[in-house]
Amino acid sequence: MKPSQFAKGFQARPDTTSSEKRTALDRLNAIDGLVKNGPKVEGLATHSTQSASMPVAVEAGHTDSLNESPAYHAWRVEYGYRPGQVIELPLKVIKASPFNPRHFYLKSSIAELAVNLAKQGQQQAIHVIPDYENPGTYFVSDGGRRVRALKEANKESVKAIVIDLPIGIESYKLGYDLNVQRDSQTVFDNAVVWKRFLDDKHFQSQKELAEHLGLDESTVAVALSIAKLPEVVMQEMVTRTDRFGSNMAYQVGRYHGARGSDATLRLINKIVSDDLSTRQVADIVKGRATAQESAKPVGRQRYAQRLEIKLDGVSVGDLKSYGDDRIELRLKGLSKERRDDILSQIEQILAQK
Numbered sequence: 001m002k003p004s005q006f007a008k009g010f011q012a013r014p015d016t017t018s019s020e021k022r023t024a025l026d027r028l029n030a031i032d033g034l035v036k037n038g039p040k041v042e043g044l045a046t047h048s049t050q051s052a053s054m055p056v057a058v059e060a061g062h063t064d065s066l067n068e069s070p071a072y073h074a075w076r077v078e079y080g081y082r083p084g085q086v087i088e089l090p091l092k093v094i095k096a097s098p099f100n101p102r103h104f105y106l107k108s109s110i111a112e113l114a115v116n117l118a119k120q121g122q123q124q125a126i127h128v129i130p131d132y133e134n135p136g137t138y139f140v141s142d143g144g145r146r147v148r149a150l151k152e153a154n155k156e157s158v159k160a161i162v163i164d165l166p167i168g169i170e171s172y173k174l175g176y177d178l179n180v181q182r183d184s185q186t187v188f189d190n191a192v193v194w195k196r197f198l199d200d201k202h203f204q205s206q207k208e209l210a211e212h213l214g215l216d217e218s219t220v221a222v223a224l225s226i227a228k229l230p231e232v233v234m235q236e237m238v239t240r241t242d243r244f245g246s247n248m249a250y251q252v253g254r255y256h257g258a259r260g261s262d263a264t265l266r267l268i269n270k271i272v273s274d275d276l277s278t279r280q281v282a283d284i285v286k287g288r289a290t291a292q293e294s295a296k297p298v299g300r301q302r303y304a305q306r307l308e309i310k311l312d313g314v315s316v317g318d319l320k321s322y323g324d325d326r327i328e329l330r331l332k333g334l335s336k337e338r339r340d341d342i343l344s345q346i347e348q349i350l351a352q353k
Contacts, residue, residue, distance in 0.1 A: 071132045072164035081162060086125045088157045089138065094128065094147055097139040099172040101179055103192040104238045105148060112310060113145060114152035122146065125159040129167060138162070141171050142178055169202070169212065176213075187246040188234045191227035194220060222246050226253050230261055236268050239308065243272055251281045258285070272306060311338070 068076070068083075076083070126143025140147055141163060150158055165171050172193075179185035194209060203209040206224055210217040226234070226249045233256060237244035244252070248271070256264040271281060307319045309331065317331035331342070 068164050069166070072130070075130050075132065076162075083164075084161060086159050086161055089128070089160050091147065091151060091156055091158050093137045094126075094140060094158060094160075095131070095137060096144060097129070097141065097167060097171060097175075099168055099175075100140070100144055101172055101176040101185060101189060101193060102144055103189045104186065104235065105145060106239060108307065109310070110145065110148045110152055112313075113149035116312070117146070117149050117155070118153040122150065122155075122159050125161045127163050128160045129163060129165050129171060131167075139167055139171070141165060142175055145184075173213070186238060186241050187223055187226060187249055188238050188241075190223045191229075191234070192231075194223055195227035198224070219246075222250050225250060229253050229256055229264075233261055233264055233268070236265060240272055244268075247278050248281060251278060251285055254285045255281070269304075 075081070081087070124143075124146070126146055127141040128138035128143075129141050131137045131139055138160070143158075143160075147158060165174065176185060179189075194206075197203055197209060198206065203212065206220045207217050210220040213220070223246065226246070229249075229252070233252070234249075237249055237252065252264060252268065252271075255267055259267075267281070267284070270276065305321045308315055309317050309319060311334075314333075316333050317329070320328045320330075322328065331339075334342070
């Protein structure tokens with residue numbers, strides 16, 4: 001797609017969603033309203049998965065093609081697809097969109113969702129866009145995390161709704177809006193993706209990018225400054241987005257510019273372990289304090305690594321490692337059944353030679 005087409009595609013469709021939290025059905029209806037594909041989906045239809053890389057054929061009784069692109073309409077007629085219909089597609093024909101607003105996916109989050117999907121099955125359909133240049137394959141518009149988790153769970157198919165949207169800024173903006181609504185979009189995703197937009201000349205300046213995204217130029221400038229960080233440094237902060245918003249990440253970026261990656265990784269660990277504020281980190285960056293200064297009592301051992309543990313998307317504790325021979329697991333808010341199951345699994349692990 002040429003840069004001019006990319007920008008034009010976004011201008012043709014204004015941002016009509018809000019950052020208000022919505023239920024899964026509300027988000028689905030928001031998509032229907034944006035892409036104007038037809039009636040809202042009130043439930044999941046059940047269809048058998050075909051071995052061929054195409055959707056399950058259905059009756060082609062829907063004739064309203066208003067507002068549909070010619071390519072989508074031709075595809076829909078060929079396969080007898082009704083807008084908003086949930087079908088099953090082989091996972092092998094699903095691929096990531098080059099305009100996916102997400103860049104970082106936590107392995108722990110994917111693994112947790114995989115376990116849930118293995119037990120309960122897929123409850124919410126993903127949204128895909130046909131790749132008209134490679135018939136039988138589809139780009140993910142919304143649901144990249146579910147696709148990764150289904151693969152992790154060794155599933156072979158995925159429930160999907162096929163939508164009419166060009167791959168480009170429109171599909172990016174739709175995914176971005178939905179991620180903002182459910183708090184899954186991070187400044188680190190924005191940093192990487194927005195930098196790529198400029199590097200690929202989809203936009204000529206950060207000012208133009210900000211205008212197309214409907215954001216203040218300062219917001220884009222901060223994200224682009226964070227994009228200068230090595231991915232390994234950003235990855236450390238992505239695991240604790242509750243501690244590393246745009247302002248904190250910006251200060252970490254300034255520190256990295258002066259001290260390098262190793263010192264920055266130590267600073268990130270200190271921010272988490274000592275619960276430093278953005279102002280305290282800014283003082284360290286300006287030289288008013290040192291990264292070695294600690295607000296914790298003398299003699300208290302600081303952990304080397306910390307892994308936040310979530311169950312069903314809710315933080316229930318963490319796993320910390322100290323030195324070479326000590327780990328500490330703290331969990332709370334568990335049901336008795338879940339607690340006993342975890343204890344049993346730990347006992348089995350310790351019993352292994």
